[in-house]
Amino acid sequence: MDGSPADGWEGELERWLAPFLARLGRKERRRWAPFYLKGLILPGERKSVEPMAARVAPGDLQQLHHFVSTSPWATAPLEDELVKAADRLVGGPEAVLVVDDTALVKQGRRSVGVKRQYCGQLGKRANCQALVSLTLASAEVPVGVGLRLFLPEDWAADAARRAAAGVPEVVAYRPKWRIALDEIDRVLASGARFGAVLADAEYGRAAEFRAGLAERRLPYAVGIMPVQQVYPADVTLAFPEREATGRPRKHPVPSVASVAAAELLEARPAAFRAVSWRTGTKGPLKAEFAALRVRVADGPVAAGGRHLPGEAAWLVGEHRATGERKYYLSNLPADVPLEALAALIKARWVCEQAHQQLEDELGLDHFEGRSWRGLHHHALLCLLAFAFLQHLRLGGKKAGHPARARPAAPAEPARRAPADRGRVHPRAALLPPLPAALRAPPPALKVAA
Numbered sequence: 489m490d491g492s493p494a495d496g497w498e499g500e501l502e503r504w505l506a507p508f509l510a511r512l513g514r515k516e517r518r519r520w521a522p523f524y525l526k527g528l529i530l531p532g533e534r535k536s537v538e539p540m541a542a543r544v545a546p547g548d549l550q551q552l553h554h555f556v557s558t559s560p561w562a563t564a565p566l567e568d569e570l571v572k573a574a575d576r577l578v579g580g581p582e583a584v585l586v587v588d589d590t591a592l593v594k595q596g597r598r599s600v601g602v603k604r605q606y607c608g609q610l611g612k613r614a615n616c617q618a619l620v621s622l623t624l625a626s627a628e629v630p631v632g633v634g635l636r637l638f639l640p641e642d643w644a645a646d647a648a649r650r651a652a653a654g655v656p657e658v659v660a661y662r663p664k665w666r667i668a669l670d671e672i673d674r675v676l677a678s679g680a681r682f683g684a685v686l687a688d689a690e691y692g693r694a695a696e697f698r699a700g701l702a703e704r705r706l707p708y709a710v711g712i713m714p715v716q717q718v719y720p721a722d723v724t725l726a727f728p729e730r731e732a733t734g735r736p737r738k739h740p741v742p743s744v745a746s747v748a749a750a751e752l753l754e755a756r757p758a759a760f761r762a763v764s765w766r767t768g769t770k771g772p773l774k775a776e777f778a779a780l781r782v783r784v785a786d787g788p789v790a791a792g793g794r795h796l797p798g799e800a801a802w803l804v805g806e807h808r809a810t811g812e813r814k815y816y817l818s819n820l821p822a823d824v825p826l827e828a829l830a831a832l833i834k835a836r837w838v839c840e841q842a843h844q845q846l847e848d849e850l851g852l853d854h855f856e857g858r859s860w861r862g863l864h865h866h867a868l869l870c871l872l873a874f875a876f877l878q879h880l881r882l883g884g885k886k887a888g889h890p891a892r893a894r895p896a897a898p899a900e901p902a903r904r905a906p907a908d909r910g911r912v913h914p915r916a917a918l919l920p921p922l923p924a925a926l927r928a929p930p931p932a933l934k935v936a937a
Contacts, residue, residue, distance in 0.1 A: 497880060501525065504573075504876055511565035520555035521869070527552075528850045528873040535851020556869070557862035566868060567634065571624075571678035573875055574633050577882060578626035579681040584832070586623040586630070586839040587668045587687040589638065590846075591616040592853040599858040600653035603640045609847070619867065620667045623839040624680055628766075630842040631878050633680065634671045635852075635867040637860070638664050654859040664690065665697035672704070684820075686836040689713055692817060695786040702799065702819060709804075709818040709832045714750035716815070717785035719797045739790040742797060746785040749815045753778055753805040760807055765831040776807040777830045781822055804829050845877075846870050 501522065509518040527540030534540075537556060541549040591607040593616045600617070607614040622634035643649060644661035662670070668691055684707040691697050692710030701708045725740035753759070759778035766773055782803045787796035802824070804816040816833050818824075846852040850873050855866040 508566050508569050517561050524869055525873050535854040536856045556865045557857045563864055563868050568678045571633050571675050571680050574624045574631040575680050577631050578624055578629050581683045583626035583682040584835050585682040585685050586836050587691055588839045589618050589620050590843045591618050600860045601637045601639050601643055620664050622671050623842050625838045628838055630838045631875050632842050632871045633675050636667050654861055665694040669700040707820055709816055712815050712817050714815055716749045717746040718749050718782040718803055719746050721781040723783055723797050749803055763827055763830045765834045777826055779804045779826050779829055846874055
């Protein structure tokens with residue numbers, strides 16, 4: 489691009505990007521995409537357009553800004569190619585697809601989708617944009633495959649704000665769980681391979697989300713709220729004998745009443761035992777887990793507004809060393825051991841590593857535009873940069889089978905009580921460091937005439 493021979497990581501970026509560029513269409517788009525990615529990848533305190541242009545394309549700020557914010561290139565073809573690249577890196581039956589969301593702190597009210605809502609980055613409610621994320625991961629190696637903006641209801645109903653931010657007319661309000669299911673359908677259609685879907689209680693508490701995963705015959709392990717109603721596994725249904733007067737019953741009556749998930753598990757303290765799901769940098773990661781077979785109260789609505797028993801599932805409880813207690817549901821088979829359930833549940837935290845690196849290293853939250861198009865272009869390009877870095881960390885084009893990283897140690901019973909006094913959710917071990925060229929001061933790149 490600047491007349492120098494294509495070698496090192498820049499040469500590998502050119503080779504790796506080829507299938508993506510082929511789907512960008514116009515020549516000028518294929519020309520500017522590598523510059524934007526280099527701006528994201530190379531060192532720099534800010535990854536917004538102006539400072540990136542100063543580093544990688546001095547004097548060409550407007551062209552770079554037009555490429556990301558204004559140029560009407562479609563994201564779908566590149567997203568499809570990204571899923572294929574991620575699947576080559578980490579896909580397979582041992583992989584997991586993690587559904588989560590990440591928040592981008594914003595000031596004002598004109599940036600698309602911005603609203604005062606919970607911001608995980610700050611741990612409190614703040615003015616921010618919320619993006620539903622999908623991460624394909626295996627052997628503690630994450631590769632992001634989707635970032636889709638959650639458009640709050642008041643935004644979806646405000647025609648003036650929508651028009652100012654360029655929100656497409658076809659985009660309507662969708663709850664996060666609905667966005668997640670649509671994104672899962674998209675990555676499945678692109679050929680992603682994974683063995684289970686993982687999500688936190690933001691998604692797991694939605695019966696529609698769990699039902700959607702079951703309809704797609706996808707194994708899952710999702711967080712739930714402590715008040716989620718469940719029935720014992722041996723609950724039975726029967727129609728009481730009809731009385732002489734009154735209407736006949738439309739629904740059967742459960743043999744026992746439903747109960748809150750936390751109440752059912754905490755009444756069995758002996759069921760909890762220490763489990764280590766993997767070895768971290770400071771030794772085994774441990775917590776106390778218990779699991780019971782239950783039937784979730786998400787069947788048809790019966791008298792009094794209560795739901796009848798639905799499908800059988802695992803109800804899992806976790807007691808952390810910090811004193812925090814969490815609860816989960818999983819539709820894995822009835823013969824799955826507790827250690828396997830715990831390892832699967834804890835595999836979700838690998839997406840935190842992806843979010844952290846997307847924001848801290850690649851500037852996901854540095855975009856200064858306000859439009860729907862610009863935000864999704866920037867988010868997708870950040871995902872491409874992250875996938876390329878994972879490609880380099882895993883050995884680049886010289887590597888063989890996707891299972892290249894150190895495999896996670898299988899979960900096993902812990903030999904002593906949990907003793908993790910560090911982070912509540914320790915991050916997955918970092919991958920090998922990037923090539924030294926990516927940590928050095930960036931060279932100035934100039935567009936060829």
